[in-house]
Amino acid sequence: MRKFEVVKAYLDKGINLPKRATKHSAGYDIECAERVEIKPGEIVKIPTGLKVSMPHDEALFVYPRSSLGIKKGLVTSNAVGVVDSDYYNNQDNEGHLMIPLLNFSKDVVVIEKGERVAQGIFHKFYLTDDDLASDNQRTGGFGSSGK
DSSP: OOEEEEOGGGTTSOOOOOBOSSTTOOSEEEEOSSOEEEOTTOEEEEEOOEEEEOOTTEEEEEEEOTHIIIIIOEEETTSSEEEEGGGTTOTTTTTOOEEEEEEOSSSOEEEOTTOEEEEEEEEEOOOOTTOOOOOOOOOOSTTGGGO
């Protein structure tokens, strides 16, 4: 089952669950959970106040909204975010989805609470017949699988 939820720290903050803009949209629009300022050349992890559960053979791919670069001078610093199913409810941050944005403009950029910054698309993935994946369990939050 796929489901977006609000993390505990943001339960009383009026967080909107992601939704698709149109009937045929692939992506779920993801909003910023609080007002954030990003200085020129700075990378900031934008809080969404969200976590997501999904089947173990799926991942949520997080793409920047096309208007970010054109209107705001922002790009996602990791190009495309990949959220694995075991990120949900991890012990470090409850699986809080964060969107790392880089300000490549020469001005301070403000992202307001409720502003759509990314879109998430669910993708099924497949394993090779000789998959040698680790038996390790995720214990951390953002960027923890590489530790």
